[in-house]
Amino acid sequence: MGIVMGPNQYGKAEVRIVSVNRDNPRHTIKDLNVSSSLRGDLDGAHLTGDNGNVLPTDTQKNTVYAFAKEAPIGEIEEFALRLGRHFVGTADGITGARILIDEYSWERIPVGGTGHDHSFARSTDEKRTTAVTIDGDQAHVVSGLKDLIVLKSTGSEFWGYPKDKYTTLSETNDRILATAVTARWRYLHTDVDFGKSFESIRATMLEAFATTHSLALQQSLYEMGKAAMEKHPEVAEVRLSLPNKHHFLVDLEYCGLENNNEVFFAADRPYGLIEGVVKRDDVDEAPQAWYSLPQF
Ligand SMILES: O=c1[nH]c(=O)c2[nH]c(=O)[nH]c2[nH]1
Known part of the structure:
Protein backbone atom coordinates (compact mmCIF):
# COMPACT_ATOMS: atom_id res chain seq x y z
CA MET A 1 0.00 0.00 0.00
CA GLY A 2 1.32 3.46 -0.82
CA ILE A 3 0.52 6.90 -2.09
CA VAL A 4 0.93 7.47 -5.82
CA MET A 5 0.47 10.37 -8.20
CA GLY A 6 -2.82 10.30 -10.11
CA PRO A 7 -3.80 11.99 -13.38
CA ASN A 8 -2.25 15.40 -13.88
CA GLN A 9 -1.59 18.12 -16.39
CA TYR A 10 0.08 21.49 -16.26
CA GLY A 11 0.35 24.56 -18.45
CA LYS A 12 -0.17 28.29 -18.84
CA ALA A 13 -3.71 29.49 -18.39
CA GLU A 14 -5.26 32.48 -20.12
CA VAL A 15 -2.58 33.84 -22.42
CA ARG A 16 -4.26 36.96 -23.77
CA ILE A 17 -3.23 37.69 -27.30
CA VAL A 18 -4.39 40.32 -29.76
CA SER A 19 -3.02 39.86 -33.25
CA VAL A 20 -3.34 42.52 -35.96
CA ASN A 21 -3.11 41.55 -39.60
CA ARG A 22 -1.58 44.59 -41.33
CA ASP A 23 -1.17 43.09 -44.82
CA ASN A 24 -3.27 45.93 -46.17
CA PRO A 25 -4.78 49.09 -44.70
CA ARG A 26 -8.00 47.23 -43.88
CA HIS A 27 -6.74 45.52 -40.77
CA THR A 28 -8.24 42.39 -39.26
CA ILE A 29 -7.84 41.49 -35.61
CA LYS A 30 -7.96 38.28 -33.60
CA ASP A 31 -8.50 38.60 -29.87
CA LEU A 32 -7.88 35.33 -28.04
CA ASN A 33 -7.53 33.85 -24.59
CA VAL A 34 -5.35 30.73 -24.94
CA SER A 35 -4.66 28.07 -22.30
CA SER A 36 -2.31 25.12 -22.76
CA SER A 37 -2.01 21.99 -20.63
CA LEU A 38 0.57 19.26 -21.15
CA ARG A 39 0.33 15.62 -20.08
CA GLY A 40 2.84 12.78 -20.16
CA ASP A 41 5.69 11.35 -18.17
CA LEU A 42 5.58 13.79 -15.30
CA ASP A 43 5.91 11.37 -12.38
CA GLY A 44 9.49 12.54 -11.81
CA ALA A 45 8.39 16.14 -11.43
CA HIS A 46 5.78 15.25 -8.84
CA LEU A 47 7.59 12.47 -6.98
CA PRO A 56 8.13 25.56 -18.52
CA THR A 57 4.72 27.17 -18.63
CA ASP A 58 6.61 30.35 -19.51
CA THR A 59 7.90 28.67 -22.68
CA GLN A 60 4.37 27.50 -23.48
CA LYS A 61 3.20 31.12 -23.28
CA ASN A 62 6.06 32.30 -25.49
CA THR A 63 5.21 29.60 -28.04
CA VAL A 64 1.64 30.89 -28.28
CA TYR A 65 2.87 34.41 -29.10
CA ALA A 66 5.53 33.17 -31.54
CA PHE A 67 3.07 30.95 -33.40
CA ALA A 68 0.77 33.95 -33.86
CA LYS A 69 3.60 35.73 -35.67
CA GLU A 70 5.07 32.81 -37.64
CA ALA A 71 1.85 32.00 -39.55
CA PRO A 72 -1.66 33.44 -39.73
CA ILE A 73 -3.69 32.30 -36.73
CA GLY A 74 -6.61 31.16 -38.88
CA GLU A 75 -9.60 29.55 -37.19
CA ILE A 76 -9.10 28.96 -33.46
CA GLU A 77 -9.38 25.19 -33.99
CA GLU A 78 -6.50 25.28 -36.50
CA PHE A 79 -4.33 27.39 -34.18
CA ALA A 80 -5.03 25.04 -31.26
CA LEU A 81 -4.24 21.96 -33.37
CA ARG A 82 -0.93 23.51 -34.46
CA LEU A 83 0.05 24.37 -30.90
CA GLY A 84 -0.96 21.01 -29.43
CA ARG A 85 0.81 19.01 -32.12
CA HIS A 86 3.92 21.13 -31.66
CA PHE A 87 4.12 20.48 -27.91
CA VAL A 88 3.48 16.74 -28.24
CA GLY A 89 5.84 16.46 -31.23
CA THR A 90 8.79 18.33 -29.72
CA ALA A 91 8.73 18.26 -25.89
CA ALA A 97 -1.84 18.35 -24.81
CA ARG A 98 -5.02 20.25 -24.28
CA ILE A 99 -5.39 23.68 -25.83
CA LEU A 100 -8.37 25.83 -24.87
CA ILE A 101 -9.12 29.01 -26.79
CA ASP A 102 -11.84 31.61 -26.27
CA GLU A 103 -12.23 34.15 -29.06
CA TYR A 104 -13.70 37.59 -28.39
CA SER A 105 -15.68 39.13 -31.20
CA TRP A 106 -14.97 42.60 -32.59
CA GLU A 107 -17.03 44.41 -35.22
CA ARG A 108 -15.92 47.28 -37.40
CA ILE A 109 -17.24 50.66 -36.29
CA PRO A 110 -19.59 51.95 -38.99
CA VAL A 111 -18.41 55.27 -40.42
CA GLY A 112 -20.49 56.86 -43.17
CA GLY A 113 -22.29 53.57 -43.75
CA THR A 114 -19.25 51.25 -44.00
CA GLY A 115 -17.07 49.53 -41.44
CA HIS A 116 -13.92 51.43 -40.56
CA ASP A 117 -10.54 49.99 -41.63
CA HIS A 118 -8.91 49.91 -38.21
CA SER A 119 -11.50 50.85 -35.56
CA PHE A 120 -13.56 48.20 -33.85
CA ALA A 121 -16.26 47.85 -31.19
CA ARG A 122 -17.15 44.92 -29.01
CA SER A 123 -20.89 44.91 -28.48
CA THR A 124 -21.36 41.47 -26.95
CA ASP A 125 -19.87 39.32 -24.27
CA GLU A 126 -20.34 36.22 -26.42
CA LYS A 127 -17.25 34.09 -26.97
CA ARG A 128 -16.46 31.44 -29.57
CA THR A 129 -14.58 28.54 -27.94
CA THR A 130 -12.56 25.47 -28.76
CA ALA A 131 -10.95 22.71 -26.72
CA VAL A 132 -8.45 20.62 -28.68
CA THR A 133 -7.05 17.44 -27.17
CA ILE A 134 -3.94 15.85 -28.62
CA ASP A 135 -3.35 12.29 -27.47
CA GLY A 136 -0.24 10.87 -29.14
CA ASP A 137 -0.98 11.11 -32.87
CA GLN A 138 -4.73 11.52 -32.34
CA ALA A 139 -6.48 14.90 -32.33
CA HIS A 140 -9.95 15.69 -31.01
CA VAL A 141 -11.85 18.95 -31.35
CA VAL A 142 -14.72 20.18 -29.16
CA SER A 143 -15.88 23.66 -30.18
CA GLY A 144 -18.64 25.91 -29.03
CA LEU A 145 -19.76 29.24 -27.69
CA LYS A 146 -20.34 30.90 -24.33
CA ASP A 147 -22.59 33.69 -23.05
CA LEU A 148 -24.93 33.94 -26.02
CA ILE A 149 -27.89 35.66 -24.36
CA VAL A 150 -31.32 35.01 -25.84
CA LEU A 151 -34.90 35.77 -24.85
CA LYS A 152 -38.39 34.87 -26.08
CA SER A 153 -41.13 37.23 -24.94
CA THR A 154 -43.83 34.61 -25.55
CA GLY A 155 -44.06 31.06 -26.93
CA SER A 156 -42.99 29.53 -23.62
CA GLU A 157 -45.06 27.63 -21.07
CA PHE A 158 -44.35 25.65 -17.93
CA TRP A 159 -47.00 23.42 -16.36
CA GLY A 160 -47.74 19.79 -15.57
CA TYR A 161 -44.97 19.49 -13.00
CA PRO A 162 -45.42 17.63 -9.70
CA LYS A 163 -46.55 19.65 -6.70
CA ASP A 164 -45.85 19.00 -3.05
CA LYS A 165 -46.28 20.95 0.18
CA TYR A 166 -43.33 23.19 -0.70
CA THR A 167 -44.57 24.18 -4.16
CA THR A 168 -45.51 27.83 -4.67
CA LEU A 169 -44.80 28.20 -8.43
CA SER A 170 -47.91 28.85 -10.51
CA GLU A 171 -48.38 27.05 -13.79
CA THR A 172 -48.13 29.33 -16.81
CA ASN A 173 -49.12 29.23 -20.48
CA ASP A 174 -47.21 32.36 -21.34
CA ARG A 175 -43.93 33.46 -19.83
CA ILE A 176 -40.60 34.98 -20.80
CA LEU A 177 -37.93 32.40 -21.59
CA ALA A 178 -34.38 33.71 -21.37
CA HIS A 189 -12.89 14.30 -37.16
CA THR A 190 -10.69 17.30 -37.92
CA ASP A 191 -11.36 17.58 -41.66
CA VAL A 192 -13.85 20.40 -41.11
CA ASP A 193 -14.30 23.98 -42.35
CA PHE A 194 -14.42 25.15 -38.72
CA GLY A 195 -15.45 28.73 -39.45
CA LYS A 196 -18.36 27.74 -41.67
CA SER A 197 -19.45 24.98 -39.32
CA PHE A 198 -19.42 27.37 -36.33
CA GLU A 199 -21.54 30.00 -38.07
CA SER A 200 -24.09 27.45 -39.24
CA ILE A 201 -24.39 25.61 -35.90
CA ARG A 202 -24.82 28.91 -34.05
CA ALA A 203 -27.49 30.12 -36.49
CA THR A 204 -29.29 26.77 -36.41
CA MET A 205 -29.43 26.66 -32.62
CA LEU A 206 -30.70 30.24 -32.49
CA GLU A 207 -33.40 29.44 -35.04
CA ALA A 208 -34.47 26.38 -33.03
CA PHE A 209 -34.66 28.46 -29.84
CA ALA A 210 -36.82 31.01 -31.64
CA THR A 211 -39.18 28.61 -33.39
CA THR A 212 -39.68 25.98 -30.69
CA HIS A 213 -42.89 26.58 -28.79
CA SER A 214 -41.33 25.66 -25.47
CA LEU A 215 -43.03 23.65 -22.73
CA ALA A 216 -39.80 23.75 -20.72
CA LEU A 217 -36.23 24.93 -21.21
CA GLN A 218 -35.33 21.22 -21.25
CA GLN A 219 -37.39 20.81 -24.43
CA SER A 220 -35.74 23.85 -26.02
CA LEU A 221 -32.33 22.41 -25.13
CA TYR A 222 -33.07 19.16 -26.94
CA GLU A 223 -34.53 20.90 -29.99
CA MET A 224 -31.50 23.19 -30.27
CA PRO A 243 -29.28 28.96 -17.00
CA ASN A 244 -32.99 29.77 -16.77
CA LYS A 245 -32.95 33.54 -16.38
CA HIS A 246 -36.21 33.92 -14.53
CA HIS A 247 -38.51 36.84 -15.30
CA PHE A 248 -41.23 37.24 -12.71
CA LEU A 249 -44.46 39.06 -13.46
CA VAL A 250 -44.73 42.13 -11.25
CA ASP A 251 -47.99 42.33 -9.31
CA LEU A 252 -49.25 45.84 -10.11
CA GLU A 253 -52.31 45.46 -7.89
CA TYR A 254 -50.77 47.99 -5.49
CA CYS A 255 -51.78 50.76 -7.87
CA GLY A 256 -54.83 49.07 -9.37
CA LEU A 257 -53.14 48.18 -12.69
CA GLU A 258 -53.56 44.95 -14.60
CA ASN A 259 -50.32 43.32 -15.78
CA ASN A 260 -50.92 41.46 -19.05
CA ASN A 261 -47.47 39.89 -19.29
CA GLU A 262 -45.93 43.30 -19.92
CA VAL A 263 -43.87 44.21 -16.85
CA PHE A 264 -41.40 41.72 -15.36
CA PHE A 265 -38.80 41.63 -12.63
CA ALA A 266 -35.57 40.14 -14.05
CA ALA A 267 -33.98 38.10 -11.26
CA ASP A 268 -30.25 37.38 -11.46
CA ARG A 269 -30.16 34.62 -8.83
CA PRO A 270 -30.98 31.99 -7.97
CA TYR A 271 -31.51 30.56 -11.44
CA GLY A 272 -32.53 27.16 -12.74
CA LEU A 273 -29.66 25.41 -14.49
CA ILE A 274 -30.71 23.12 -17.30
CA GLU A 275 -27.92 20.99 -18.81
CA GLY A 276 -27.74 18.05 -21.15
CA VAL A 277 -25.99 16.16 -23.90
CA VAL A 278 -27.77 15.65 -27.23
CA LYS A 279 -26.04 12.82 -29.07
CA ARG A 280 -26.18 10.24 -31.82
CA ASP A 281 -27.23 6.80 -30.61
CA ASP A 282 -24.68 5.10 -32.86
CA VAL A 283 -21.60 7.06 -31.74
CA ASP A 284 -19.55 6.26 -28.64
CA GLU A 285 -19.20 8.80 -25.84
CA ALA A 286 -16.02 10.85 -25.81
CA PRO A 287 -13.54 9.93 -23.10
CA GLN A 288 -13.79 12.34 -20.16
CA ALA A 289 -10.18 13.31 -20.92
CA TRP A 290 -11.42 15.30 -23.91
CA TYR A 291 -13.35 17.57 -21.57
CA SER A 292 -11.05 18.00 -18.55
CA LEU A 293 -8.25 16.32 -16.67
CA PRO A 294 -8.08 12.56 -17.44
CA GLN A 295 -10.32 10.65 -15.05
CA PHE A 296 -11.55 13.75 -13.26
O1 LIG B 1 -38.26 25.42 -18.14
C1 LIG B 1 -38.27 25.19 -16.93
N1 LIG B 1 -37.75 24.00 -16.47
C2 LIG B 1 -37.73 23.68 -15.14
O2 LIG B 1 -37.25 22.59 -14.77
C3 LIG B 1 -38.25 24.62 -14.24
N2 LIG B 1 -38.38 24.64 -12.88
C4 LIG B 1 -38.94 25.83 -12.55
O3 LIG B 1 -39.20 26.20 -11.38
N3 LIG B 1 -39.21 26.56 -13.68
C5 LIG B 1 -38.78 25.83 -14.73
N4 LIG B 1 -38.77 26.10 -16.06
Whole structure:
Protein backbone atom coordinates (compact mmCIF):
# COMPACT_ATOMS: atom_id res chain seq x y z
CA MET A 1 0.00 0.00 0.00
CA GLY A 2 1.32 3.46 -0.82
CA ILE A 3 0.52 6.90 -2.09
CA VAL A 4 0.93 7.47 -5.82
CA MET A 5 0.47 10.37 -8.20
CA GLY A 6 -2.82 10.30 -10.11
CA PRO A 7 -3.80 11.99 -13.38
CA ASN A 8 -2.25 15.40 -13.88
CA GLN A 9 -1.59 18.12 -16.39
CA TYR A 10 0.08 21.49 -16.26
CA GLY A 11 0.35 24.56 -18.45
CA LYS A 12 -0.17 28.29 -18.84
CA ALA A 13 -3.71 29.49 -18.39
CA GLU A 14 -5.26 32.48 -20.12
CA VAL A 15 -2.58 33.84 -22.42
CA ARG A 16 -4.26 36.96 -23.77
CA ILE A 17 -3.23 37.69 -27.30
CA VAL A 18 -4.39 40.32 -29.76
CA SER A 19 -3.02 39.86 -33.25
CA VAL A 20 -3.34 42.52 -35.96
CA ASN A 21 -3.11 41.55 -39.60
CA ARG A 22 -1.58 44.59 -41.33
CA ASP A 23 -1.17 43.09 -44.82
CA ASN A 24 -3.27 45.93 -46.17
CA PRO A 25 -4.78 49.09 -44.70
CA ARG A 26 -8.00 47.23 -43.88
CA HIS A 27 -6.74 45.52 -40.77
CA THR A 28 -8.24 42.39 -39.26
CA ILE A 29 -7.84 41.49 -35.61
CA LYS A 30 -7.96 38.28 -33.60
CA ASP A 31 -8.50 38.60 -29.87
CA LEU A 32 -7.88 35.33 -28.04
CA ASN A 33 -7.53 33.85 -24.59
CA VAL A 34 -5.35 30.73 -24.94
CA SER A 35 -4.66 28.07 -22.30
CA SER A 36 -2.31 25.12 -22.76
CA SER A 37 -2.01 21.99 -20.63
CA LEU A 38 0.57 19.26 -21.15
CA ARG A 39 0.33 15.62 -20.08
CA GLY A 40 2.84 12.78 -20.16
CA ASP A 41 5.69 11.35 -18.17
CA LEU A 42 5.58 13.79 -15.30
CA ASP A 43 5.91 11.37 -12.38
CA GLY A 44 9.49 12.54 -11.81
CA ALA A 45 8.39 16.14 -11.43
CA HIS A 46 5.78 15.25 -8.84
CA LEU A 47 7.59 12.47 -6.98
CA THR A 48 11.20 13.64 -6.87
CA GLY A 49 11.29 17.17 -8.28
CA ASP A 50 13.00 16.04 -11.49
CA ASN A 51 12.02 18.73 -14.02
CA GLY A 52 13.62 16.98 -17.01
CA ASN A 53 10.26 16.68 -18.78
CA VAL A 54 8.75 19.94 -17.54
CA LEU A 55 8.63 22.34 -20.49
CA PRO A 56 8.13 25.56 -18.52
CA THR A 57 4.72 27.17 -18.63
CA ASP A 58 6.61 30.35 -19.51
CA THR A 59 7.90 28.67 -22.68
CA GLN A 60 4.37 27.50 -23.48
CA LYS A 61 3.20 31.12 -23.28
CA ASN A 62 6.06 32.30 -25.49
CA THR A 63 5.21 29.60 -28.04
CA VAL A 64 1.64 30.89 -28.28
CA TYR A 65 2.87 34.41 -29.10
CA ALA A 66 5.53 33.17 -31.54
CA PHE A 67 3.07 30.95 -33.40
CA ALA A 68 0.77 33.95 -33.86
CA LYS A 69 3.60 35.73 -35.67
CA GLU A 70 5.07 32.81 -37.64
CA ALA A 71 1.85 32.00 -39.55
CA PRO A 72 -1.66 33.44 -39.73
CA ILE A 73 -3.69 32.30 -36.73
CA GLY A 74 -6.61 31.16 -38.88
CA GLU A 75 -9.60 29.55 -37.19
CA ILE A 76 -9.10 28.96 -33.46
CA GLU A 77 -9.38 25.19 -33.99
CA GLU A 78 -6.50 25.28 -36.50
CA PHE A 79 -4.33 27.39 -34.18
CA ALA A 80 -5.03 25.04 -31.26
CA LEU A 81 -4.24 21.96 -33.37
CA ARG A 82 -0.93 23.51 -34.46
CA LEU A 83 0.05 24.37 -30.90
CA GLY A 84 -0.96 21.01 -29.43
CA ARG A 85 0.81 19.01 -32.12
CA HIS A 86 3.92 21.13 -31.66
CA PHE A 87 4.12 20.48 -27.91
CA VAL A 88 3.48 16.74 -28.24
CA GLY A 89 5.84 16.46 -31.23
CA THR A 90 8.79 18.33 -29.72
CA ALA A 91 8.73 18.26 -25.89
CA ASP A 92 10.48 15.30 -24.25
CA GLY A 93 8.15 13.04 -22.30
CA ILE A 94 5.02 14.96 -23.34
CA THR A 95 2.45 12.66 -24.94
CA GLY A 96 -0.70 14.75 -24.71
CA ALA A 97 -1.84 18.35 -24.81
CA ARG A 98 -5.02 20.25 -24.28
CA ILE A 99 -5.39 23.68 -25.83
CA LEU A 100 -8.37 25.83 -24.87
CA ILE A 101 -9.12 29.01 -26.79
CA ASP A 102 -11.84 31.61 -26.27
CA GLU A 103 -12.23 34.15 -29.06
CA TYR A 104 -13.70 37.59 -28.39
CA SER A 105 -15.68 39.13 -31.20
CA TRP A 106 -14.97 42.60 -32.59
CA GLU A 107 -17.03 44.41 -35.22
CA ARG A 108 -15.92 47.28 -37.40
CA ILE A 109 -17.24 50.66 -36.29
CA PRO A 110 -19.59 51.95 -38.99
CA VAL A 111 -18.41 55.27 -40.42
CA GLY A 112 -20.49 56.86 -43.17
CA GLY A 113 -22.29 53.57 -43.75
CA THR A 114 -19.25 51.25 -44.00
CA GLY A 115 -17.07 49.53 -41.44
CA HIS A 116 -13.92 51.43 -40.56
CA ASP A 117 -10.54 49.99 -41.63
CA HIS A 118 -8.91 49.91 -38.21
CA SER A 119 -11.50 50.85 -35.56
CA PHE A 120 -13.56 48.20 -33.85
CA ALA A 121 -16.26 47.85 -31.19
CA ARG A 122 -17.15 44.92 -29.01
CA SER A 123 -20.89 44.91 -28.48
CA THR A 124 -21.36 41.47 -26.95
CA ASP A 125 -19.87 39.32 -24.27
CA GLU A 126 -20.34 36.22 -26.42
CA LYS A 127 -17.25 34.09 -26.97
CA ARG A 128 -16.46 31.44 -29.57
CA THR A 129 -14.58 28.54 -27.94
CA THR A 130 -12.56 25.47 -28.76
CA ALA A 131 -10.95 22.71 -26.72
CA VAL A 132 -8.45 20.62 -28.68
CA THR A 133 -7.05 17.44 -27.17
CA ILE A 134 -3.94 15.85 -28.62
CA ASP A 135 -3.35 12.29 -27.47
CA GLY A 136 -0.24 10.87 -29.14
CA ASP A 137 -0.98 11.11 -32.87
CA GLN A 138 -4.73 11.52 -32.34
CA ALA A 139 -6.48 14.90 -32.33
CA HIS A 140 -9.95 15.69 -31.01
CA VAL A 141 -11.85 18.95 -31.35
CA VAL A 142 -14.72 20.18 -29.16
CA SER A 143 -15.88 23.66 -30.18
CA GLY A 144 -18.64 25.91 -29.03
CA LEU A 145 -19.76 29.24 -27.69
CA LYS A 146 -20.34 30.90 -24.33
CA ASP A 147 -22.59 33.69 -23.05
CA LEU A 148 -24.93 33.94 -26.02
CA ILE A 149 -27.89 35.66 -24.36
CA VAL A 150 -31.32 35.01 -25.84
CA LEU A 151 -34.90 35.77 -24.85
CA LYS A 152 -38.39 34.87 -26.08
CA SER A 153 -41.13 37.23 -24.94
CA THR A 154 -43.83 34.61 -25.55
CA GLY A 155 -44.06 31.06 -26.93
CA SER A 156 -42.99 29.53 -23.62
CA GLU A 157 -45.06 27.63 -21.07
CA PHE A 158 -44.35 25.65 -17.93
CA TRP A 159 -47.00 23.42 -16.36
CA GLY A 160 -47.74 19.79 -15.57
CA TYR A 161 -44.97 19.49 -13.00
CA PRO A 162 -45.42 17.63 -9.70
CA LYS A 163 -46.55 19.65 -6.70
CA ASP A 164 -45.85 19.00 -3.05
CA LYS A 165 -46.28 20.95 0.18
CA TYR A 166 -43.33 23.19 -0.70
CA THR A 167 -44.57 24.18 -4.16
CA THR A 168 -45.51 27.83 -4.67
CA LEU A 169 -44.80 28.20 -8.43
CA SER A 170 -47.91 28.85 -10.51
CA GLU A 171 -48.38 27.05 -13.79
CA THR A 172 -48.13 29.33 -16.81
CA ASN A 173 -49.12 29.23 -20.48
CA ASP A 174 -47.21 32.36 -21.34
CA ARG A 175 -43.93 33.46 -19.83
CA ILE A 176 -40.60 34.98 -20.80
CA LEU A 177 -37.93 32.40 -21.59
CA ALA A 178 -34.38 33.71 -21.37
CA THR A 179 -31.00 32.08 -21.09
CA ALA A 180 -27.27 32.52 -21.69
CA VAL A 181 -26.27 29.67 -23.96
CA THR A 182 -23.09 27.73 -23.35
CA ALA A 183 -22.74 25.06 -26.04
CA ARG A 184 -19.95 22.65 -26.85
CA TRP A 185 -20.07 20.32 -29.80
CA ARG A 186 -17.70 17.44 -30.49
CA TYR A 187 -16.46 16.96 -34.02
CA LEU A 188 -16.08 13.39 -35.29
CA HIS A 189 -12.89 14.30 -37.16
CA THR A 190 -10.69 17.30 -37.92
CA ASP A 191 -11.36 17.58 -41.66
CA VAL A 192 -13.85 20.40 -41.11
CA ASP A 193 -14.30 23.98 -42.35
CA PHE A 194 -14.42 25.15 -38.72
CA GLY A 195 -15.45 28.73 -39.45
CA LYS A 196 -18.36 27.74 -41.67
CA SER A 197 -19.45 24.98 -39.32
CA PHE A 198 -19.42 27.37 -36.33
CA GLU A 199 -21.54 30.00 -38.07
CA SER A 200 -24.09 27.45 -39.24
CA ILE A 201 -24.39 25.61 -35.90
CA ARG A 202 -24.82 28.91 -34.05
CA ALA A 203 -27.49 30.12 -36.49
CA THR A 204 -29.29 26.77 -36.41
CA MET A 205 -29.43 26.66 -32.62
CA LEU A 206 -30.70 30.24 -32.49
CA GLU A 207 -33.40 29.44 -35.04
CA ALA A 208 -34.47 26.38 -33.03
CA PHE A 209 -34.66 28.46 -29.84
CA ALA A 210 -36.82 31.01 -31.64
CA THR A 211 -39.18 28.61 -33.39
CA THR A 212 -39.68 25.98 -30.69
CA HIS A 213 -42.89 26.58 -28.79
CA SER A 214 -41.33 25.66 -25.47
CA LEU A 215 -43.03 23.65 -22.73
CA ALA A 216 -39.80 23.75 -20.72
CA LEU A 217 -36.23 24.93 -21.21
CA GLN A 218 -35.33 21.22 -21.25
CA GLN A 219 -37.39 20.81 -24.43
CA SER A 220 -35.74 23.85 -26.02
CA LEU A 221 -32.33 22.41 -25.13
CA TYR A 222 -33.07 19.16 -26.94
CA GLU A 223 -34.53 20.90 -29.99
CA MET A 224 -31.50 23.19 -30.27
CA GLY A 225 -29.02 20.31 -30.10
CA LYS A 226 -31.09 18.14 -32.41
CA ALA A 227 -31.42 20.85 -35.09
CA ALA A 228 -27.66 21.46 -35.08
CA MET A 229 -26.85 17.77 -35.36
CA GLU A 230 -29.37 17.08 -38.12
CA LYS A 231 -27.61 19.67 -40.28
CA HIS A 232 -24.08 18.73 -39.25
CA PRO A 233 -23.02 15.12 -39.77
CA GLU A 234 -19.51 16.09 -38.68
CA VAL A 235 -20.82 16.60 -35.10
CA ALA A 236 -21.10 13.63 -32.70
CA GLU A 237 -22.79 15.39 -29.78
CA VAL A 238 -23.80 18.80 -28.47
CA ARG A 239 -23.54 19.66 -24.77
CA LEU A 240 -25.65 22.55 -23.60
CA SER A 241 -25.69 24.44 -20.32
CA LEU A 242 -28.66 26.79 -20.06
CA PRO A 243 -29.28 28.96 -17.00
CA ASN A 244 -32.99 29.77 -16.77
CA LYS A 245 -32.95 33.54 -16.38
CA HIS A 246 -36.21 33.92 -14.53
CA HIS A 247 -38.51 36.84 -15.30
CA PHE A 248 -41.23 37.24 -12.71
CA LEU A 249 -44.46 39.06 -13.46
CA VAL A 250 -44.73 42.13 -11.25
CA ASP A 251 -47.99 42.33 -9.31
CA LEU A 252 -49.25 45.84 -10.11
CA GLU A 253 -52.31 45.46 -7.89
CA TYR A 254 -50.77 47.99 -5.49
CA CYS A 255 -51.78 50.76 -7.87
CA GLY A 256 -54.83 49.07 -9.37
CA LEU A 257 -53.14 48.18 -12.69
CA GLU A 258 -53.56 44.95 -14.60
CA ASN A 259 -50.32 43.32 -15.78
CA ASN A 260 -50.92 41.46 -19.05
CA ASN A 261 -47.47 39.89 -19.29
CA GLU A 262 -45.93 43.30 -19.92
CA VAL A 263 -43.87 44.21 -16.85
CA PHE A 264 -41.40 41.72 -15.36
CA PHE A 265 -38.80 41.63 -12.63
CA ALA A 266 -35.57 40.14 -14.05
CA ALA A 267 -33.98 38.10 -11.26
CA ASP A 268 -30.25 37.38 -11.46
CA ARG A 269 -30.16 34.62 -8.83
CA PRO A 270 -30.98 31.99 -7.97
CA TYR A 271 -31.51 30.56 -11.44
CA GLY A 272 -32.53 27.16 -12.74
CA LEU A 273 -29.66 25.41 -14.49
CA ILE A 274 -30.71 23.12 -17.30
CA GLU A 275 -27.92 20.99 -18.81
CA GLY A 276 -27.74 18.05 -21.15
CA VAL A 277 -25.99 16.16 -23.90
CA VAL A 278 -27.77 15.65 -27.23
CA LYS A 279 -26.04 12.82 -29.07
CA ARG A 280 -26.18 10.24 -31.82
CA ASP A 281 -27.23 6.80 -30.61
CA ASP A 282 -24.68 5.10 -32.86
CA VAL A 283 -21.60 7.06 -31.74
CA ASP A 284 -19.55 6.26 -28.64
CA GLU A 285 -19.20 8.80 -25.84
CA ALA A 286 -16.02 10.85 -25.81
CA PRO A 287 -13.54 9.93 -23.10
CA GLN A 288 -13.79 12.34 -20.16
CA ALA A 289 -10.18 13.31 -20.92
CA TRP A 290 -11.42 15.30 -23.91
CA TYR A 291 -13.35 17.57 -21.57
CA SER A 292 -11.05 18.00 -18.55
CA LEU A 293 -8.25 16.32 -16.67
CA PRO A 294 -8.08 12.56 -17.44
CA GLN A 295 -10.32 10.65 -15.05
CA PHE A 296 -11.55 13.75 -13.26
O1 LIG B 1 -38.26 25.42 -18.14
C1 LIG B 1 -38.27 25.19 -16.93
N1 LIG B 1 -37.75 24.00 -16.47
C2 LIG B 1 -37.73 23.68 -15.14
O2 LIG B 1 -37.25 22.59 -14.77
C3 LIG B 1 -38.25 24.62 -14.24
N2 LIG B 1 -38.38 24.64 -12.88
C4 LIG B 1 -38.94 25.83 -12.55
O3 LIG B 1 -39.20 26.20 -11.38
N3 LIG B 1 -39.21 26.56 -13.68
C5 LIG B 1 -38.78 25.83 -14.73
N4 LIG B 1 -38.77 26.10 -16.06
